[in-house]
Amino acid sequence: MVELDVDSLVTGYHDKKILKDITFEVNKGDFLGIIGPNGSGKSTLIRALTKVITPWNGCVKYDKKNIENMSRNEIAKKVSVVPQDTFINFPFTVRDVVLMGRSPYLGRFENPDKKDIKVAKEAMEVTNTLRFEDRSVRKLSGGELQRVVLARALTQKPELLLLDEATSQLDIRHKKEVMDTLKEKNEKENLGIISVHHNLNLAARYCKKILLLDKGKKHAYGDPEEVLTNSHLRAVYGVEAEVHEHPKDGSLYVSPMDKKIDTEKGEKTVHVVCGGDSTGKLLKNLVEMGYQVTAGVLNVMDSDLEKADFLDIEVVTEAPFSSITHESYEKNLELIKKADAVVVTDFPVGEGNIGNLEAVKEGVTRETDLIFVDGDNIGERDFTERNRGTKLYDKISREMDFRSVDSTEEIKRLL
Amino acid sequence: MKDNWRNNIRKKPKSFLIFLSFLLLIVVVYSATIGPVDIPFRRVLAIILSETPFVGRWFPTYEGTERTIVVNLRLPRILLGVIVGSSLAVSGTSMQGVFKNPLASPFILGVSAGGGMGAAVGIYIGISYYLLPLFAFVTALGTVILVFALGRVRGKTDIATLLLAGLAMNFLMSGLTNYIRYISPPEKEFHLRILAFMFGTLNGSIWREAIISLPIMLIGISLVFAYSKDLNLFQMGEESAMQLGVEVERTKLIQLFTSSLLAATMVAFTGVIGFVGLMMPHAARLVVGPEHKKLIPTSALFGGIFLVICDSIARTMGEIPVGIVTVLLGSPFFIYLLVRNRGETGW
Numbered sequence: 001m002v003e004l005d006v007d008s009l010v011t012g013y014h015d016k017k018i019l020k021d022i023t024f025e026v027n028k029g030d031f032l033g034i035i036g037p038n039g040s041g042k043s044t045l046i047r048a049l050t051k052v053i054t055p056w057n058g059c060v061k062y063d064k065k066n067i068e069n070m071s072r073n074e075i076a077k078k079v080s081v082v083p084q085d086t087f088i089n090f091p092f093t094v095r096d097v098v099l100m101g102r103s104p105y106l107g108r109f110e111n112p113d114k115k116d117i118k119v120a121k122e123a124m125e126v127t128n129t130l131r132f133e134d135r136s137v138r139k140l141s142g143g144e145l146q147r148v149v150l151a152r153a154l155t156q157k158p159e160l161l162l163l164d165e166a167t168s169q170l171d172i173r174h175k176k177e178v179m180d181t182l183k184e185k186n187e188k189e190n191l192g193i194i195s196v197h198h199n200l201n202l203a204a205r206y207c208k209k210i211l212l213l214d215k216g217k218k219h220a221y222g223d224p225e226e227v228l229t230n231s232h233l234r235a236v237y238g239v240e241a242e243v244h245e246h247p248k249d250g251s252l253y254v255s256p257m258d259k260k261i262d263t264e265k266g267e268k269t270v271h272v273v274c275g276g277d278s279t280g281k282l283l284k285n286l287v288e289m290g291y292q293v294t295a296g297v298l299n300v301m302d303s304d305l306e307k308a309d310f311l312d313i314e315v316v317t318e319a320p321f322s323s324i325t326h327e328s329y330e331k332n333l334e335l336i337k338k339a340d341a342v343v344v345t346d347f348p349v350g351e352g353n354i355g356n357l358e359a360v361k362e363g364v365t366r367e368t369d370l371i372f373v374d375g376d377n378i379g380e381r382d383f384t385e386r387n388r389g390t391k392l393y394d395k396i397s398r399e400m401d402f403r404s405v406d407s408t409e410e411i412k413r414l415l
Numbered sequence: 416m417k418d419n420w421r422n423n424i425r426k427k428p429k430s431f432l433i434f435l436s437f438l439l440l441i442v443v444v445y446s447a448t449i450g451p452v453d454i455p456f457r458r459v460l461a462i463i464l465s466e467t468p469f470v471g472r473w474f475p476t477y478e479g480t481e482r483t484i485v486v487n488l489r490l491p492r493i494l495l496g497v498i499v500g501s502s503l504a505v506s507g508t509s510m511q512g513v514f515k516n517p518l519a520s521p522f523i524l525g526v527s528a529g530g531g532m533g534a535a536v537g538i539y540i541g542i543s544y545y546l547l548p549l550f551a552f553v554t555a556l557g558t559v560i561l562v563f564a565l566g567r568v569r570g571k572t573d574i575a576t577l578l579l580a581g582l583a584m585n586f587l588m589s590g591l592t593n594y595i596r597y598i599s600p601p602e603k604e605f606h607l608r609i610l611a612f613m614f615g616t617l618n619g620s621i622w623r624e625a626i627i628s629l630p631i632m633l634i635g636i637s638l639v640f641a642y643s644k645d646l647n648l649f650q651m652g653e654e655s656a657m658q659l660g661v662e663v664e665r666t667k668l669i670q671l672f673t674s675s676l677l678a679a680t681m682v683a684f685t686g687v688i689g690f691v692g693l694m695m696p697h698a699a700r701l702v703v704g705p706e707h708k709k710l711i712p713t714s715a716l717f718g719g720i721f722l723v724i725c726d727s728i729a730r731t732m733g734e735i736p737v738g739i740v741t742v743l744l745g746s747p748f749f750i751y752l753l754v755r756n757r758g759e760t761g762w
Contacts, residue, residue: 047654050657050658051657052654052657052658071660071662072657072658072660072661072662073660075658075660076658076659076660077660079658080658080659081655081658083652083654083655086651086652086655087652088650088651089515089516089517089650090515090517090650090700090705091704091705092647092650092704092705092706093704096647096706097651100647100648100651100659101659103644103648103659103660103661104659104660106644108641108642108644109641156659
């Protein structure tokens, strides 16, 4: 059974030293996250663990056997890899590619048998790729191809699975699905997992141990609570970040510190109540038009939040997949009260985020320019119990004045 | 709808290969009927059967000019065509597989130009006709080794550098060949021989050439075929191929050596016959898909059939070099493939 020992590993490319004295171990059932800024040696470490590059010093051992004395086939039966991205030039079918995961077990002229095909089918099922198994991999989207490659890695039946930012191309739903699948394999089948992450919150949520690399050196290693601290993150990434505890499951999540609004400029502020990838180009347009833009409440890992972060917008954030807490409700309310205009996008309303509508009702005054996107069709995206969302909207429309548009595109004209 | 026939073929690859083999046999026999003397298909078939070892004794023996024409003149040429065609096709398939690049071919790596240069030198210094192939082979292989040496960056074969090195050697070798042509004596015969080599011809083939090249073809194709699985895995990217258990560097060297050997041997006997190595893998991939276990035998049979047909055309067009026919047929076909499949099946 897999027992990976990395002992004082030093390696790099040509004459450029990348990894300096790395030591750690991974046992059956471990889930290790590797984080670190760009160029810190995360991908190089993955390469060193699969003998793509060889150690200059120190060693990598599987079950006490030095990797340098193992054949590639031998390694491939123990470890499989999902790389950052894959480019396939020729039109292989999805099934062909997934079945390639069996090749370490097959002789030169041997074809996959029924058992191999069963393994591949199972892997396609858990990665949600079975329904397009006949398609050419050239016709898949980036996210679909990534799941196919994951299916191939699972078909390899490894004892240790290495993921090199494997979920970075997936949308939030598939990200969660894939990570949950891996978590289940990790817990039920004792599959060891090492996963390189750019997204600290994914690492915090799923990994049992975390290795923080900085310029090829081990900066910190241990439980997420020990590694994901404000001081470590400041030292390695050079940013101020808050580390919160998820209100539901207690896992950690990291959010960059809120920035103070620069009110001296006297610009008009627009607060956008959104979520679930409902903003389209709205945030970008508003920023370009010169408004001070704020937004909330958004869950960490929501793609609307990624856009907001990219635009440097002040956002009220909430833990991933969590309901709006009292604290963020109050923060959101604050921003709504301060705003000259409030835009409510056509986000799906559920029990978790109905607090957004409640804050709008409570915070909007006569002076506020309130705009609803596609408000009349709220029933179609109302997932609350007893249609509380729709009722709340009806109440707002009876009691308040607001303008209505059909899509976020139209707001540009309105403001 | 359009893909129905293709799906049927992909479901029964073995039947398709058997069908192609029969097609090849028919093309071979039919090709032997073509020439200045028309010999009917049935007679050619009867002559060939009577000359075939073991089977021959069940058929009456033929004598006379027709037998001489078929057995001594046409058959060695046609068989060499089959051997050269399939060798070049498999050489191209292997190179495209290793480079994961649908534009790789023996021609691009400079194998063909190197061989052509060697032959030109041989003709210039007036070595015996029988030594010419050896000369071409040595320079072709020498060119490839040089290209590999140039393409190896810090112990690894870098694809982009390799292709550029091939391109550079191509220019160099063609330049040298042109130089030799320019300084060589103005006798017509002399120039024609160098020209024939530059264009590639099956004219004047003898049994010995077919017999020498046959084992090289068989060994070469078998060696490429033995690595079908690894070539498939190569398409996932070299790093992924390693992580799936392929000894990438070793496979790359064996494949490149074998494909160069196949192409260099064939250039030595026939001169530079272009486009077969580039085009046949494409045609085969369009029909049976990119999986190398099916792709390699299919390209081999396609290559044999294609070159024999081209040579038949060359003969009926007043004995022009077959290399001219392959280029004239090959390039429009290639452009057609390009336009039709742009972005669709992605090669």
